[in-house]
Amino acid sequence: MSELQQLKAKDFKSNQEIRWCPGCGDYSIIAGVQAVLADIGVARENVVMVSGIGCSSRFPYYMETYGFHGIHGRANAIATGVKVANPDLQVWVITGDGDGLSIGGNHMIHSLRRNVDLKIILFNNEIYGLTKGQYSPTSPQGLKTKTSPYGSVDAPFNPLQLALGSGSTFVARTLDTQPKHMKEVLAAAAAHKGSAFVEVWQNCVIFNDGCFKDWTDKTTRDEQTIMLQPGQPMVYGKDQDKGLKIDGFALKIVPAAEASAWDPTVDSAGPAFVMTQLDNDPAMPRPFGVFRSVRKPTLDELVHEQIGTVTTKRGPGALKDLLYTSDCWTVD
Amino acid sequence: MSSDTSEIIRQDDVTIRFAGDSGDGMQLTGTQFTDTTALVGNDLATFPDFPAEIRAPAGTRAGVSGFQIHFSSADIYTPGDAPDVLVAMNPAALIINYKDLKPGGIVLVNTGSFTEKDLERADCKTNPLTDGSLSGFRVIQEDINQRTIEALAGSPLGKKDVLRCKNFFTLGMMYWLFSRPIEPTLEWLEEKFGKKPDLFDANTRALKAGYNHGELLRLFQGRYEVPKVDNVEPGTYRNINGNQAVALGLVAGAELAGLKAFLGSYPITPATDILQYMSVMKNHGVITCQMEDEIAGICTAIGASFAGHLGMTNTSGPGLALKTEAMGLAVITELPLVIVNVQRGGPSTGLPTKVEQADLLQCIFGRNGEAPIPVISCSSPADAFECAVEACRIAVEYMTPVILLSDNYIANGAEPWKLPAIEDLPRFEVKFVTDPEGYTPYTRDAKLARAWAKPGTPDLMHRIGGLEKDARTGNVSYDPDNHQIMCETRLAKVMGIRDSIPTPTYYGPDAPDLLVVSWGSTYGATRSAVEALQKEGRRIGRLHMRHMYPLPYGLPEIFASARRIVLPEMNFGQLARLLTSEYPQFKFEQHYKVKGKPFFAPELKAHFRTILEEMA
Ligand SMILES: Cc1ncc(C[n+]2csc(CCOP(=O)(O)OP(=O)(O)O)c2C)c(N)n1
Ligand code: SF4
Ligand SMILES: [Mg+2]
Numbered sequence: 046m047s048e049l050q051q052l053k054a055k056d057f058k059s060n061q062e063i064r065w066c067p068g069c070g071d072y073s074i075i076a077g078v079q080a081v082l083a084d085i086g087v088a089r090e091n092v093v094m095v096s097g098i099g100c101s102s103r104f105p106y107y108m109e110t111y112g113f114h115g116i117h118g119r120a121n122a123i124a125t126g127v128k129v130a131n132p133d134l135q136v137w138v139i140t141g142d143g144d145g146l147s148i149g150g151n152h153m154i155h156s157l158r159r160n161v162d163l164k165i166i167l168f169n170n171e172i173y174g175l176t177k178g179q180y181s182p183t184s185p186q187g188l189k190t191k192t193s194p195y196g197s198v199d200a201p202f203n204p205l206q207l208a209l210g211s212g213s214t215f216v217a218r219t220l221d222t223q224p225k226h227m228k229e230v231l232a233a234a235a236a237h238k239g240s241a242f243v244e245v246w247q248n249c250v251i252f253n254d255g256c257f258k259d260w261t262d263k264t265t266r267d268e269q270t271i272m273l274q275p276g277q278p279m280v281y282g283k284d285q286d287k288g289l290k291i292d293g294f295a296l297k298i299v300p301a302a303e304a305s306a307w308d309p310t311v312d313s314a315g316p317a318f319v320m321t322q323l324d325n326d327p328a329m330p331r332p333f334g335v336f337r338s339v340r341k342p343t344l345d346e347l348v349h350e351q352i353g354t355v356t357t358k359r360g361p362g363a364l365k366d367l368l369y370t371s372d373c374w375t376v377d
Numbered sequence: 378m379s380s381d382t383s384e385i386i387r388q389d390d391v392t393i394r395f396a397g398d399s400g401d402g403m404q405l406t407g408t409q410f411t412d413t414t415a416l417v418g419n420d421l422a423t424f425p426d427f428p429a430e431i432r433a434p435a436g437t438r439a440g441v442s443g444f445q446i447h448f449s450s451a452d453i454y455t456p457g458d459a460p461d462v463l464v465a466m467n468p469a470a471l472i473i474n475y476k477d478l479k480p481g482g483i484v485l486v487n488t489g490s491f492t493e494k495d496l497e498r499a500d501c502k503t504n505p506l507t508d509g510s511l512s513g514f515r516v517i518q519e520d521i522n523q524r525t526i527e528a529l530a531g532s533p534l535g536k537k538d539v540l541r542c543k544n545f546f547t548l549g550m551m552y553w554l555f556s557r558p559i560e561p562t563l564e565w566l567e568e569k570f571g572k573k574p575d576l577f578d579a580n581t582r583a584l585k586a587g588y589n590h591g592e593l594l595r596l597f598q599g600r601y602e603v604p605k606v607d608n609v610e611p612g613t614y615r616n617i618n619g620n621q622a623v624a625l626g627l628v629a630g631a632e633l634a635g636l637k638a639f640l641g642s643y644p645i646t647p648a649t650d651i652l653q654y655m656s657v658m659k660n661h662g663v664i665t666c667q668m669e670d671e672i673a674g675i676c677t678a679i680g681a682s683f684a685g686h687l688g689m690t691n692t693s694g695p696g697l698a699l700k701t702e703a704m705g706l707a708v709i710t711e712l713p714l715v716i717v718n719v720q721r722g723g724p725s726t727g728l729p730t731k732v733e734q735a736d737l738l739q740c741i742f743g744r745n746g747e748a749p750i751p752v753i754s755c756s757s758p759a760d761a762f763e764c765a766v767e768a769c770r771i772a773v774e775y776m777t778p779v780i781l782l783s784d785n786y787i788a789n790g791a792e793p794w795k796l797p798a799i800e801d802l803p804r805f806e807v808k809f810v811t812d813p814e815g816y817t818p819y820t821r822d823a824k825l826a827r828a829w830a831k832p833g834t835p836d837l838m839h840r841i842g843g844l845e846k847d848a849r850t851g852n853v854s855y856d857p858d859n860h861q862i863m864c865e866t867r868l869a870k871v872m873g874i875r876d877s878i879p880t881p882t883y884y885g886p887d888a889p890d891l892l893v894v895s896w897g898s899t900y901g902a903t904r905s906a907v908e909a910l911q912k913e914g915r916r917i918g919r920l921h922m923r924h925m926y927p928l929p930y931g932l933p934e935i936f937a938s939a940r941r942i943v944l945p946e947m948n949f950g951q952l953a954r955l956l957t958s959e960y961p962q963f964k965f966e967q968h969y970k971v972k973g974k975p976f977f978a979p980e981l982k983a984h985f986r987t988i989l990e991e992m993a
Contacts, residue, residue, distance in 0.1 A: 059840070061852060061853070088835070089838055090832065090833055090834055090835045090836070090837070090838055091832070091833055093683075093684075093832045094840075095680070096842075098843070105840050105842070106840050106842075106852075106853060108840075109838055110838055111832035111838050111839065111840070112838075112839070112840035112841075112842070113680070113683055113710075113840070113841060113842055114840065114841070114842025114843060114844060115676070115679075115706065115842060115843065116676075116702055116703060116705075116706050116843050119672060119673070119676045119703065122641075122668065122672065122673035122676035122677050122680070123676045123677070123679055123680040123683070124680060125666070125668075125673075125676075125677050125680060126639065126641060126666075126676065126677030126678060126679060126680025126681040126682075126683070126684065126688065127680040127681065127683055127684045127832070128680075129639070129664060129666060129677070129681065130637070130639055130664065130680065130681035130684035130685065130686045131684040131685065131686075131831075131832065131833060133833060134684065134832050134833060151669055151670065151673075152669065152672075152673055152676075155668070155669040155673070348664060348666075351659060352659045352660075352662065352664070355659035355660050356659065356660040356662075358660075359660045360660065361660055361661075362658065362660040362661035362662075364628070364629055364632050364661075364799055365799050367625055367628060367629075367658065367661065368615075368625060368629075368796050368797075368799070369613060369615075369796060370615060372412065372615060372616065373613050373614060373615045373796065374415065374416055374613070374614055374615075375612070375613050375614070376418070376609045376610070376611050376612060376613075376614060377611055
């Protein structure tokens with residue numbers, strides 16, 4: 046098939062039967078990714094999906110692209126190798142809250158700090174799905190699971206704060222229940238040059254059903270969430286009558302007309318960090334959309350630029366020059 | 378200097394140990410002496426011995442840094458056993474080294490560093506120069522500090538910097554004593570300090586003064602001459618240490634495969650130099666990534682191999698342990714990957730700067746599941762290049778991870794290496810699949826290597842990973858029969874490597890009384906010991922192993938010819954165990970040493986002699 050012809054979302058589906066539980070949020074995420082890949086018109090052979098281990102990490106098998114299903118927590122490191130070796134590839138990392146923040150937390154923060162050009166989707170269901178329901182590093186304190194029968198005593202991570210703190214150049218959040226919003230966010234991530242960290246709130250119907258219900262339920266969500274739009278005033282509510290105003294190091298609720306505009310492109314991660322603080326305040330709406338989007342040199346660019354510079358300066362090396370150096374001597 | 382009338386004593390084989398405080402520049406002195414000695418045409422081998430701490434308190438025993446060079450007018454295989462000459466720059470260096478010296482050996486002591494305070498720092502209750510410790514040695518006492526200060530009178534350098542030149546004064550004395558030219562070091566100084574005239578001038582003056590001092594003062598009974606080796610194979614040579622040789626071999630191996638080298642790594646002694654050397658080779662297209670840990674190191678390498686590069690990673694024991702799970706991933710995804718393990722003393726952090734070869738079984742068996750990985754072992758610095766190329770060959774020809782074993786002794790030891798002609802190197806060009814016709818990820822060739830299609834190739838999109846795959850379609854499969862077939866196929870593929878590797882050569886008489894089997898860096902001491910006994914007419918032979926897994930064909934025939942078989946190993950008999958389980962019909966006797974020090978030829982010779990005498 047010529048890749049020049051316009052591909053449809055279904056062209057990105059592999060012939061493998063999907064094995065997620067019926068109703069799992071993962072279905073909506075894969076549909077979103079397939080639609081976005083078709084929209085942006087990338088050739089399938091130039092896309093690589095790299096994952097770790099978890100329900101979410103089965104993702105690459107279902108995609109008609111190149112795929113690598115790695116080991117638990119190591120997707121970011123494997124993907125770094127793929128991207129640095131061949132920067133022409135569009136490399137996606139598919140990971141879970143356990144995979145990417147627990148066992149793979151180290152690789153996550155380091156790939157973000159290096160700004161490797163990876164599109165990272167963190168499927169956050171606040172639970173270990175594949176191992177059948179243990180609390181994860183994003184589970185709220187008090188969550189009762191098989192390994193926390195009296196309630197988890199661990200304090201959770203806020204994934205967005207972790208990403209911002211690691212210097213991620215693109216940080217966003219979306220939900221499995223809002224396909225349109227998800228596609229916008231994923232398209233922005235795909236267009237970003239550099240590490241793009243996208244947290245997706247994903248419902249695990251089996252082991253943590255409804256954990257995001259306050260923010261996904263049609264009857265409550267409009268009052269409880271705010272969708273950030275770059276350059277637009279921060280307004281929300283069923284009637285779009287409320288807004289957020291930046292007030293020093295905090296945000297306060299104001300009438301829509303007084304809302305500040307949201308700018309994710311400022312160099313400082315400060316405003317984005319302030320925005321994530323809303324998560325801690327039950328009186329405030331939860332923000333979604335792009336928190337931060339700044340352009341910085343990526344690791345893959347820098348590695349190849351350096352190779353280019355050194356090669357220009359020293360000339361392309363031949364194996365012979367490496368072996369036969371100036372400190373050789375000859376015996377006749 | 379031709380006016381020198383000192384008596385010339387011809388000697389064919391000399392071992393010198395330079396020892397001083399970490400700050401005394403003994404490594405530099407040693408490498409300069411080595412480079413000059415190579416140019417003179419001697420065969421040589423060197424080994425540095427430095428403390429684990431970067432800067433242990435000055436003058437203490439923990440801070441002693443040593444460098445040993447063995448050079449000869451005949452071929453040699455080890456950095457020497459008991460030194461003939463010890464250069465001791467302070468009491469600590471003297472105390473921890475003099476007992477190794479040959480009886481009657483020469484000790485050159487820098488008395489300038491033997492004050493009460495110096496003795497106290499070295500924890501000496503009495504002064505070893507006067508308490509009789511050195512009886513039986515030829516002791517030459519010289520206040521090298523003072524001589525250096527005198528030689529540099531008028532230098533604009535401060536006293537501290539002046540004193541730093543004492544290693545070059547010492548080097549000058551040793552050049553005189555062993556009739557080496559000072560010109561190569563003068564050229565080196567020019568190159569190094571050309572832009573810093575004060576330093577250039579000071580070190581040059583110190584070197585020359587030391588040389589003249591040897592001549593003028595008649596401190597020594599005469600000067601030695603170690604003639605060059607006569608029957609050296611013609612060719613171009615270069616001094617090389619094991620880590621350099623591995624780095625060069627890996628880069629060469631990638632090129633011979635027609636691939637780009639990608640090294641994912643994390644610093645760890647004694648493997649770090651490989652990353653350092655390869656980081657310089659940017660204009661050869663080599664990509665190096667210093668990652669956040671060893672797991673990320675190997676995982677980036679696996680990712681790079683998936684993308685069509687030759688992935689590599691280097692480490693030492695503790696790091697290898699961390700890479701274990703990812704090695705299994707490379708096995709099941711059947712991607713080429715070279716894993717270098719430069720062994721050091723274990724367990725845990727163990728003896729990070731010392732030698733041991735106790736990771737053999739970990740490398741062969743230390744993974745979950747049936748996860749066969751070929752293992753190759755270098756025997757010396759010069760051998761390491763060829764082994765690294767061989768590791769790359771096997772990795773790409775068989776689509777498999779390969780472990781290359783080295784150790785601290787090989788990594789830091791140096792010897793002359795006869796450079797191969799580039800055209801003579803084996804080529805094993807990789808052909809990526811591009812034709813979608815009939816392609817599945819597990820389509821195999823005659824060697825059972827799977828087809829390698831890299832991302833970016835149209836119509837060959839496929840998925841691989843850690844889950845078991847169907848042998849035919851490459852899709853995830855939990856089928857019990859399929860799993861057994863896949864496990865058997867992966868094993869058969871690795872065992873098939875035997876068709877491409879030689880039976881190790883046996884050296885010795887037919888039907889020997891004793892066969893010595895060595896591997897890794899025990900090569901040199903074993904060869905020296907066995908050859909010495911052979912010269913005495915003993916019926917002893919030897920066999921050195923490069924391919925540790927799979928074992929090459931032809932071994933049982935050799936084993937059967939010997940009355941007894943012994944294996945010297947720097948571990949509790951790991952190869953002996955492996956051979957025992959593989960060839961239970963033979964008795965493999967182990968002989969171990971786990972002291973963080975290599976075997977020395979004389980101790981092996983004594984051990985082999987005892988066995989031979991038991992049998993007589
Ligand atoms: C080294 C290792 N440790 C533990 C496991 C078991 N394990 C598999 S998935 C998983 C947690 C997955 O949770 P998450 O990343 O949140 O993914 P989800 O299943 O929720 O999508 C664990 C602990 C493993 N496969 N490998
Ligand atoms: S266990 Fe939960 S996360 Fe896993 S597939 Fe089922 S619903 Fe989805
Ligand atoms: Mg999860």
